[in-house]
Amino acid sequence: MHELSVCQALIEQLITIVAENQARSVHHIKVCNGPLSGVDSHFLKQAFTVARLGTVAEHAELSIDREPIQVRCSVCGQEGGATANSLVCPHCGDWRTEVLSGDALLLVSVELS
Amino acid sequence: MCDSCGCVLTSEPVSIDGHHGAAPGQRELSILHGILADNNHAAQHNREHFNLHNVLAINLMSAPGSGKTxxxxxxxxxxxxxxxxxxVVGDLATENDANRLRRHGVQAVQINTGNTCHLDAAVVHHALHDIALEPIDILFIENVGNLVCPAAYDLGQHFNVVLLSVVEGDDKPAKYPVMFRSADLVLLTKSDLLPHLPGFDPSAAEENVRRLANAAPTVLLSVVTGEGMTHWCAQLTTWLAARGKKGTP
Known part of the structure; x- marks a missing residue:
C-alpha cells in the first residue's frame, strides 16, 4: 500500500502552498484520480486521515474526483470509454489505442484560510 | 478538458465527500499539480545523470519470486x-540478493526499504550517491517484488522490464493492468515449468498485454534451459547500441 507515501507527497505540497500564500491552514482538498494512476481512492482517503495529523491539513477534508478512462483508436480514429484492463477501441475492437485520460493523479484545488 | 494539464474531469465529478464551496474567510486556489511531481522531478534528475554518463538504466519489476535475481x-x-x-536491488529486508549478485563479480547496492513496498527516485538517487556511473554500461534496478506499488513511481529508468513467471497464471496482466501497461518488455519466466502447467497459455498472456494497448514483446524465458536468453540479451544489446555502446568483444 503506497497510498500513505502518496499522501505524504500531497502533504509536502500543501505545506508549500500554505507558506507561499501566507495562509494558516487547509480546509478542503480536491484531488483527481484516474483508474490507471495506480493509486486507490479508498485507501488514499484512509491514508490521508493518518498523514494529515500534526500538519497544516490536520482538519482538512479530502474529496476525490474520479477521472474516467478515454481512449482514441489509432486504427479507426474514434474515441470512447474503456476500462483499466481493457483499453481496446470500443468501436472497432483494435488494441492499438492511445489513452487520452484516466491516468491522472492531480491536486486540483485547495481551500485555505 | 483541462487545457493546462490534459486531465479530463467528469462534467459531474463523483465526489467521495459531499462539499459545497468555500466557507466565509476561506479562499479556494486552483492548483492542478501532479501529486507525485516531486518524485517525477527526482526521476528526471536521475535520468539526466544516467544520460550524462551514458548508462542504460532498466527497472526490473515483478511479483516476489518471479525470478528477477x-x-x-x-x-x-x-x-x-x-x-x-x-x-541496485530493493527488498524490505536482508542483503541476500546483493550478496548473490556480488558472487557473480558485479557491484551491487542493497536497499532495505523496511516496510515500504516500492522504490522511489530519491531512494535510488541516494543508493547511487557513492557509485561512479562513468564505467557502468547497464544499471539494473531490481525493484521490490510487488505488482502494484512500484508501477506508480518513475525512478529515472530508460525501460521497464516486467517479469511474469508462468506459475502465476496468464491473466496477471489483466489483474495488474497499471504495472503491465508500463512494461516495455514482458518476460514469461520459468518457462521450463510449462509442461507441468497446462493452464498457462503464453498467447493468452500476450493477448492480455495487448488489451492494455501495449505493444511490448512477451518472451518465454528460462534461466534453467536457457530458452529466451538469446532474445533477452539481443534486446539489451539493441538498447545499448542505441546509446552507442558496442561492448568489449
Whole structure:
C-alpha cells in the first residue's frame, strides 16, 4: 500500500502552498484520480486521515474526483470509454489505442484560510 | 478538458465527500499539480545523470519470486567481460540478493526499504550517491517484488522490464493492468515449468498485454534451459547500441 507515501507527497505540497500564500491552514482538498494512476481512492482517503495529523491539513477534508478512462483508436480514429484492463477501441475492437485520460493523479484545488 | 494539464474531469465529478464551496474567510486556489511531481522531478534528475554518463538504466519489476535475481545472475554471466553491469536491488529486508549478485563479480547496492513496498527516485538517487556511473554500461534496478506499488513511481529508468513467471497464471496482466501497461518488455519466466502447467497459455498472456494497448514483446524465458536468453540479451544489446555502446568483444 503506497497510498500513505502518496499522501505524504500531497502533504509536502500543501505545506508549500500554505507558506507561499501566507495562509494558516487547509480546509478542503480536491484531488483527481484516474483508474490507471495506480493509486486507490479508498485507501488514499484512509491514508490521508493518518498523514494529515500534526500538519497544516490536520482538519482538512479530502474529496476525490474520479477521472474516467478515454481512449482514441489509432486504427479507426474514434474515441470512447474503456476500462483499466481493457483499453481496446470500443468501436472497432483494435488494441492499438492511445489513452487520452484516466491516468491522472492531480491536486486540483485547495481551500485555505 | 483541462487545457493546462490534459486531465479530463467528469462534467459531474463523483465526489467521495459531499462539499459545497468555500466557507466565509476561506479562499479556494486552483492548483492542478501532479501529486507525485516531486518524485517525477527526482526521476528526471536521475535520468539526466544516467544520460550524462551514458548508462542504460532498466527497472526490473515483478511479483516476489518471479525470478528477477536469477535473471540478473544469468544476464551477468552471459555478458561477462563484455559490459559493466551494476545492480541496485530493493527488498524490505536482508542483503541476500546483493550478496548473490556480488558472487557473480558485479557491484551491487542493497536497499532495505523496511516496510515500504516500492522504490522511489530519491531512494535510488541516494543508493547511487557513492557509485561512479562513468564505467557502468547497464544499471539494473531490481525493484521490490510487488505488482502494484512500484508501477506508480518513475525512478529515472530508460525501460521497464516486467517479469511474469508462468506459475502465476496468464491473466496477471489483466489483474495488474497499471504495472503491465508500463512494461516495455514482458518476460514469461520459468518457462521450463510449462509442461507441468497446462493452464498457462503464453498467447493468452500476450493477448492480455495487448488489451492494455501495449505493444511490448512477451518472451518465454528460462534461466534453467536457457530458452529466451538469446532474445533477452539481443534486446539489451539493441538498447545499448542505441546509446552507442558496442561492448568489449
Amino acid at each position: 536469477a535473471l540478473l545472475e544469468a544476464t551477468i554471466d552471459a555478458f561477462a567481460g563484455q559490459y559493466n553491469i551494476t545492480v
